[in-house]
């Protein structure tokens with residue numbers, strides 16, 4: 001009887017060849033589709049023919065990590081006009097960086113980008129490095145961002161895997177797993193595809209992200225318009241709604257934030273700086289008392305402020321208005337925050353105090369504010385009626 005080893009090796013070689021063919025077909029179909037369908041986004045423009053601006057690419061990747069494209073499109077041109085190179089950002093004051101980031105949320109990324117710019121200036125002479133290991137050594141730059149910049153800007157055969165990409169890869173192979181459980185497999189598959197793409201790796205990687213963002217969406221993917229539908233297992237077997245498998249929900253913390261809008265006799269609003277660490281570190285806010293709450297609790301009705309709210313906040317010089325507070329909820333990555341907004345007035349001009357300041361409407365744009373606090377302060381300066389009970393998410 002013949003040993004079965006040669007037969008097994010033969011089958012493995014045939015499978016390998018089939019996988020290679022399949023990947024080459026994916027690369028071909030996707031790069032053609034992307035050439036036709038790519039959105040015209042400012043960070044995709046080429047200051048020199050055939051070459052993207054690596055700084056613009058790095059900034060956009062960090063902005064896009066946790067913020068919708070539409071919001072990034074609003075803020076990116078302004079940010080780049082203000083900090084057109086790593087050197088410009090490295091020299092900037094942190095407060096100005098946070099103010100320019102305002103509206104994008106998740107401000108830790110702004111601090112990391114600021115630190116990355118300083119590192120680029122100190123260690124790489126002000127030029128974004130090409131080498132993926134050098135890129136990954138920058139603050140805030142992980143495997144995904146390094147792979148995106150190295151492949152899209154510098155044409156290096158690096159893989160990228162984010163939520164969009166892993167969803168496409170798992171569906172193509174028909175694997176009913178969550179992206180977290182299949183993370184190693186996704187990186188291996190993306191690496192094999194990046195190698196198959198050769199000199200087209202940048203276009204291919206960007207096409208993969210674009211397909212996940214526009215066509216292979218989490219719910220109701222547009223398989224009828226997908227360039228990869230012919231070879232897609234999930235589509236063929238009717239599994240698109242089961243892939244990727246959901247990940248178990250993370251435990252969330254609840255918080256009630258009692259914010260007090262204090263108006264001065266001259267119509268100014270009092271703001272204070274948050275602590276340098278923790279949620280919304282170092283940003284500005286109306287004086288706020290935060291109280292932990294069970295995230296699963298229903299939002300209570302607030303008829304009265306917490307006892308001694310003003311003195312707890314060091315606002316003994318102000319008096320609360322009797323009108324009921326406005327409330328709205330805000331979700332961050334790990335918390336559900338219920339904002340309860342009270343209003344108070346000062347009968348006389350009072351000193352703001354340490355880490356506090358009186359601001360007028362003209363000051364708001366230049367202030368580093370998280371989204372919910374911007375909403376509170378803009379409403380305080382707005383003549384329109386207060387709104388109740390809606391929800392916002394992010395930053």
Ligand code: SF4
Nearest residue numbers: 216223226229232235
């Ligand atoms: S055919 Fe459908 S499920 Fe498969 S990759 Fe395309 S859009 Fe995604």
